[in-house]
Amino acid sequence: MSQTKPNDEQSISLVTELIGLPIENAIWNAAGALCTTEKELHNLGQSQSGVILSKSCTLDPREGNPLPRYWCSERAPFMTINSTGLANQGYKFYGKMGYQLSAEYDKPYIISVSGLSIEDNLNIIKELQGKCHAIELNLSCPNVIGKPQIGYDFDATQDLLNQVFSIPELNTPLGLKMPPYFDLTHFDQMADIINQFPISFITCINSLGNGLIIDPIEEKAVIKPKNGLGGIGGSIVKPIALSNVYNFRKRLNSKIDVIGCGGVRTGWDVFEHILAGATAVQVGSQLVEEGTSCFERIQKELKEIMRIKGYLKLEDFRGKLQSM
Numbered sequence: 001m002s003q004t005k006p007n008d009e010q011s012i013s014l015v016t017e018l019i020g021l022p023i024e025n026a027i028w029n030a031a032g033a034l035c036t037t038e039k040e041l042h043n044l045g046q047s048q049s050g051v052i053l054s055k056s057c058t059l060d061p062r063e064g065n066p067l068p069r070y071w072c073s074e075r076a077p078f079m080t081i082n083s084t085g086l087a088n089q090g091y092k093f094y095g096k097m098g099y100q101l102s103a104e105y106d107k108p109y110i111i112s113v114s115g116l117s118i119e120d121n122l123n124i125i126k127e128l129q130g131k132c133h134a135i136e137l138n139l140s141c142p143n144v145i146g147k148p149q150i151g152y153d154f155d156a157t158q159d160l161l162n163q164v165f166s167i168p169e170l171n172t173p174l175g176l177k178m179p180p181y182f183d184l185t186h187f188d189q190m191a192d193i194i195n196q197f198p199i200s201f202i203t204c205i206n207s208l209g210n211g212l213i214i215d216p217i218e219e220k221a222v223i224k225p226k227n228g229l230g231g232i233g234g235s236i237v238k239p240i241a242l243s244n245v246y247n248f249r250k251r252l253n254s255k256i257d258v259i260g261c262g263g264v265r266t267g268w269d270v271f272e273h274i275l276a277g278a279t280a281v282q283v284g285s286q287l288v289e290e291g292t293s294c295f296e297r298i299q300k301e302l303k304e305i306m307r308i309k310g311y312l313k314l315e316d317f318r319g320k321l322q323s324m
């Protein structure tokens with residue numbers, strides 16, 4: 001009979017706890033990455049993704065921005081640009097999917113919400129109560145023309161959260177999808193706002209808004225919407241994502257989890273996010289490029305890193321980044 005060594009792969013756990021639930025795998029999709037259609041949501045259910053997270057939804061279905069609106073190239077595999085413009089099937093579709101997905105898959109279903117106005121957000125959040133395990137309210141979509149990223153307007157964020165947390169029927173856990181911040185004062189100010197509310201988690205970060213990637217051969221931008229401006233993702237954003245996870249983890253009360261998102265392609269990337277303080281990690285660009293098999297590969301890589309380092313669970317190194 002073979003004896004299990006303490007650092008065998010089978011004895012290493014990637015379980016994490018979020019919204020009061022144990023989640024088998026601390027790695028799942030970012031909102032927007034292969035999670036818009038019924039088929040894509042089922043694919044996530046069947047994959048090793050720890051959670052099924054929907055595309056950000058609006059009150060009504062949207063076609064989104066003109067094509068091409070996503071770009072990734074072998075010439076620059078470390079960066080992507082997207083300007084989907086919140087193409088989605090409307091909140092009712094994602095609400096209905098909750099029943100189907102919960103019946104078929106033993107993992108939480110989170111709906112990302114990105115209403116086009118405060119009223120839309122309040123109505124959608126009200127209507128989705130009881131239809132999912134949590135809501136991730138998107139404060140940071142950079143791609144809808146004429147709609148600024150609310151997370152960069154501190155007064156508007158305070159006002160929105162005051163109104164959300166005054167919804168009498170609110171009982172579904174609520175998280176926030178944050179834009180990237182770059183100034184320490186902004187971390188202080190935003191953390192002061194978030195700490196006032198019973199927010200379950202924040203996700204750091206959405207794409208770096210309004211970047212521009214140029215094809216120098218064609219002398220053109222690589223996507224069509226907004227004259228080529230779009231959200232930048234991929235490995236290039238990882239240092240910013242790690243800093244946002246680290247800075248918010250230091251400032252938020254311990255009941256609020258921080259989910260890392262940005263530049264996750266390998267097990268090492270997940271390891272770094274968790275070391276910076278992340279409770280779990282989302283995969284965006286790499287999921288779009290590789291498909292849902294990326295979850296199994298990344299988990300395997302992470303377990304191998306943990307085995308070599310002698311870690312058995314994520315708490316063994318979560319938030320334990322050392323200073324030089």
Ligand code: SIN
Binds near residue numbers: 083085138141231
């Ligand atoms: C989009 O639909 O344009 C992206 C959504 C987001 O970045 O929040």
